[in-house]
Amino acid sequence: PEFEEVRQAVRKLGLVPGPTEASPGTPPPQQVPVPDPSPCVQRPKWKLSQISNEVEEGQEEAPTLQVVAKIEMPLLDSIKGVEVDISDRKISVLKPGVYELDLPLPYAVDADSVQAKWLKKHRILQVTMTRAVDL
Numbered sequence: 001p002e003f004e005e006v007r008q009a010v011r012k013l014g015l016v017p018g019p020t021e022a023s024p025g026t027p028p029p030q031q032v033p034v035p036d037p038s039p040c041v042q043r044p045k046w047k048l049s050q051i052s053n054e055v056e057e058g059q060e061e062a063p064t065l066q067v068v069a070k071i072e073m074p075l076l077d078s079i080k081g082v083e084v085d086i087s088d089r090k091i092s093v094l095k096p097g098v099y100e101l102d103l104p105l106p107y108a109v110d111a112d113s114v115q116a117k118w119l120k121k122h123r124i125l126q127v128t129m130t131r132a133v134d135l
Contacts, residue, residue: 044099045072048106065131067109070124073099079118079125086114091127108132 051066069091075098076082082099085092088108093101113130 041097041100042075044093044101046070046101046103048103050106065107067105067107067129067131069103069105069127069129071101071103071127072122072124074123075099076123078120082125084116084125084127086111086127086129088132093125105129 047070049068049070051068053064053066071091071093073082073095076095081095083092083094083096085094086109088111089105091101091103091105093099093103108131109129110132115128117126117128118124119126
């Protein structure tokens, strides 16, 4: 009772919520819908490396350069449901709701030479591509 005036003054300033009962004539508080939290889509870690085959003296063929992309996806147990798209200068990897990656490549690659392998133990997608031959 002795601090009631102070409590009312603090409530008027909005620093402390008022009583839980609604005042007469006050509409009930509205429920604001809270959206479901959307899943956090991550950009996986990746590493690009280049491998060149050796050409001995006298051989007519040019060295072949391969580009190897290693894409870490530790949240996945398998590659099931992962979409991989390879164009001549980009790799796109998508696991809806989990991972999304658009990775530019340093060279144009031959889309017909692509080999992909899921390294289950390390949860890495390894994509090996041959550099496109410049004509």
